[in-house]
Amino acid sequence: MRPRLALVPGEPAGVGPELCVRLAQRPANRFDLTAFGDAATLRRAAQALNLPLRLLPAEALAQKPGDLPLHEIALPGAPPAFGQPDPAHARAIIDSLELAAHACIDGAYQGLVTGPTHKASLNAGGIPYIGTTELLADISRHEVVMMLARPGLRVALVTTHLPLREVADALTPAALKRTLRITHQSMRDDFGITVPRIAVLGLNPHAGEDGHMGREEIEVMRPVMEALRAEGMNLIGPLPADTAFLPDKLLGFDAVVAMYHDQGLPVLKSHGIDQAVNITLGLPFPRVAVDHGTALDIAGQGIADASSLFAAADLCAELAHHRMNKEPA
Missing domain, CATH: 3.40.718.10 (Isopropylmalate Dehydrogenase)
Structure with missing residues (x-):
């Protein structure tokens, strides 16, 4: 059985959405993905990259490269301009992380992969945000x-x-x-x-x-x-x-x-x-994130390197596989 991973793009004005679109182009032979985020933002990223993207219902499975099941958490209004975070989107960004984490805790997904967030914008939007690591620790009530x-x-x-x-x-x-x-x-x-x-x-x-x-x-x-x-x-x-x-x-x-x-x-x-x-x-589920920031200066230009997100998804699937196959104590 392939693990199913929840994928959260992160800051919609950064490179996270376009990296998720690139990840969706890979054949689903090791894991299945469901994104938690805004449909319009992902479609805009695909258009900027000139790559195919077919958004499916959250419970569906990708059938071909470019398919991406989506649990939509819509942004209020249109996606922000590339490179310009909007504090009005803070609540939706945090909702995406929280809903994906709870879905992992509930067992619907076997791992969580997260893109980069923009702390200053989230705090300007009224969210007392320190980091995703701390947020997940609070949600799960686990020491991390x-x-x-x-x-x-x-x-x-x-x-x-x-x-x-x-x-x-x-x-x-x-x-x-x-x-x-x-x-x-x-x-x-x-x-x-x-x-x-x-x-x-x-x-x-x-x-x-x-x-x-x-x-x-x-x-x-x-x-x-x-x-x-x-x-x-x-x-x-x-x-x-x-x-x-x-x-x-x-x-x-x-x-x-x-x-x-x-x-x-x-x-x-x-x-x-x-x-x-x-x-x-x-955590009670594997969580792996990219090790880079939002790269606002190159967002939408199609030049962001997706290697860290690919590595995060591959490792998250590996960790999930170990947990799924672990013998009960």
Whole structure:
């Protein structure tokens, strides 16, 4: 049985709709798609790309490239001009995400793929929006972890969008334990890795160098890691971050847990973001997003690279397949 994925284009003035149209051109041999969004926006994107698009009822299945089942959440008024987000559309954009998430929770879909949103426009439209990861955590009432991944490298984060001076205070035993447990469980459930090998980066240079460059590794990290190792987790570290990403070392890890955003993600993105994706670990369904923004400056020009959305859909289908075929505990 192929997984059925809910697809949310994101900001209608950005490149998300046209990337979804490109995704609809691929043969449906690994998964089935249903978009949640505005029909007029998708048709306009197809016209800009000069690609076929036949919107079908949400419960239908695509029969040929260019078919896309749609659960319509109409925008108020016409689609915005390319590159010009309209705060009046904020509610409809959030409704698309919320309805798709609830449909996944209810079991109608086995995974969620999301395009890029424009935070400033959503907030200007009266939505107190931090990010889709946080929105999905609230909807599902699950604790989550943000992971960025590309072929050969998966990086999960203990802290995400914090000023650097706040990171050390946010690195609590509870936060580290939660991140490691969710990452470990996701490696098993979603990626099918029975005994995942998880590298844990130290917070300080040289992983604190036995306390001479900071004591977080000694006082916070090691006690947590020892306790979780006693539960059966295979945790390596704390490791100096400047050498942990060497190619020969990465071969020994299934995932890397970084303490803060810019400790792990620049390395991942330096290898190119065309195949990079954003995964939300800990949800009751797989969610994978593109690892790029709305690209308002090139929207409607037909030059946006769809590789990240293709990678997101392929990985979401893979994760859904693992969950669908997991034997009950």
